[in-house]
Amino acid sequence: MKKYFSSLLIGVFAFVLFSQSVFASFYDVKDSAQTKAIDWFQRMVILDGYNDGTFRPDNDVTRAEFLKIFYETQGPEDVEIELPFKDIEKSAWYIKYLKQAYKNNVIKGYDDGTFRPNDPISVAEASKIVGDGFFDVEALFGSAKSLYKCSEKNVPRYVEWYGKYFSVLDSMCLISSDGFEENVFLPNAKMTRGGVAVLVYKAKVSSDNGNKKYSDNLVPKYLPEKGAFIVASGEAICLIYQTENVEDIFGAEFEKEVKAIYEKYGFDSDDEAAFDILDSKYGQDPDVKFAMEIEVARCSKDFLQ
Numbered sequence: 001m002k003k004y005f006s007s008l009l010i011g012v013f014a015f016v017l018f019s020q021s022v023f024a025s026f027y028d029v030k031d032s033a034q035t036k037a038i039d040w041f042q043r044m045v046i047l048d049g050y051n052d053g054t055f056r057p058d059n060d061v062t063r064a065e066f067l068k069i070f071y072e073t074q075g076p077e078d079v080e081i082e083l084p085f086k087d088i089e090k091s092a093w094y095i096k097y098l099k100q101a102y103k104n105n106v107i108k109g110y111d112d113g114t115f116r117p118n119d120p121i122s123v124a125e126a127s128k129i130v131g132d133g134f135f136d137v138e139a140l141f142g143s144a145k146s147l148y149k150c151s152e153k154n155v156p157r158y159v160e161w162y163g164k165y166f167s168v169l170d171s172m173c174l175i176s177s178d179g180f181e182e183n184v185f186l187p188n189a190k191m192t193r194g195g196v197a198v199l200v201y202k203a204k205v206s207s208d209n210g211n212k213k214y215s216d217n218l219v220p221k222y223l224p225e226k227g228a229f230i231v232a233s234g235e236a237i238c239l240i241y242q243t244e245n246v247e248d249i250f251g252a253e254f255e256k257e258v259k260a261i262y263e264k265y266g267f268d269s270d271d272e273a274a275f276d277i278l279d280s281k282y283g284q285d286p287d288v289k290f291a292m293e294i295e296v297a298r299c300s301k302d303f304l305q
Contacts, residue, residue: 026055034194037201040220044227045291046072047197057194064094064117066126067107069196070133071097073204075224079103085115092117106132123179123195124162124187130174130199131165134207140168150175150213162187172206173214174199228265229282234295235261241299 026049029035034057041047046069049055061069071077079099088098094117101107106129109115131137141164150173169175178195179186191199202214208221223231236258240249248254259269268274282288 026053026057028054029057029194031057031194031198033198036216037197038194040201041069041073041197043230043291043294044072044224045230045285045287046224046227047193048287055193057192057197059193060120060190061126061193061196062118063115063121063125064092064098066121066129066191066196067097067101068094069200070129071100072224072226073200074133076100083115085109085113087114088117101129101133104133120190121196122188123176123191124165126176126191126196126199127162127165127169130203131168134203135168135211137164137168140171140211160187169203171213172203172211174202174206223265225278226282226288228267229278230288230291231295232262232265232267233292234299237292237296238299 026038029038038047038055038057042049076096077100078096081099081103083095083098083102085098088095098107098115098117107115150170166175176191176195176199178191178199179189201220204220205218206212206214209218212218239254239257239261243249243254262269267278
């Protein structure tokens, strides 16, 4: 733990100490629900903005991009399976997400044997992936007539193939604003970056909390490994700011507190081999390091002022 702490955490601490600000906010995101969701995705290093300081919440999301966002939220797995789609390349960046989706019957593709990774994903398609990926839609839809209706919008609940997905998502207050125009539902409308962030974030929150109806006071309970590593490391570094005597940082009591933080996020702090693997996976990742700097800035704001 000491080796890990000195090689990674102290480096981030030094960066934050001399930084004016590492908070990343997007001036083009005005919707409060989008702001909350995007903030979480940014902390998890799943979604980020552009170099000009924008997030571009109204931009389209492709089918391949959506799978990446969805499975990075859950924690991607390496799956060995042959894909039947004739329009994909085996070396494409999205292949591991597509394999996971295909194995889990979340994606079937089109009748012509294509996946169409670069096509914008529609509201109906995204809702199916979220529904099948987070919930037991068939079981929940079995009592669809008694499902709570959260939205005041005209959600199609029993017609077309996507009806069951909207019924279930609406029952947990997960319906995205994408796809509605003057309360008229447009299932083939394109999902936007802002809409995807809200839909996937809310679905994860609901799923993590036992399929509860979404409310703003609920938070995700289970973080993907990378995100858990970032948040835990940020909290560990924050202990430096709370330690008056620098020598205490390398003492047994401080190390005990650091271990407790990592254990809170599901890591075995006594498994040095596991931490070596985590360090090799994320220790040199600039996106992970920057996200950790943001975490530290959250706790050190008063200190820096």
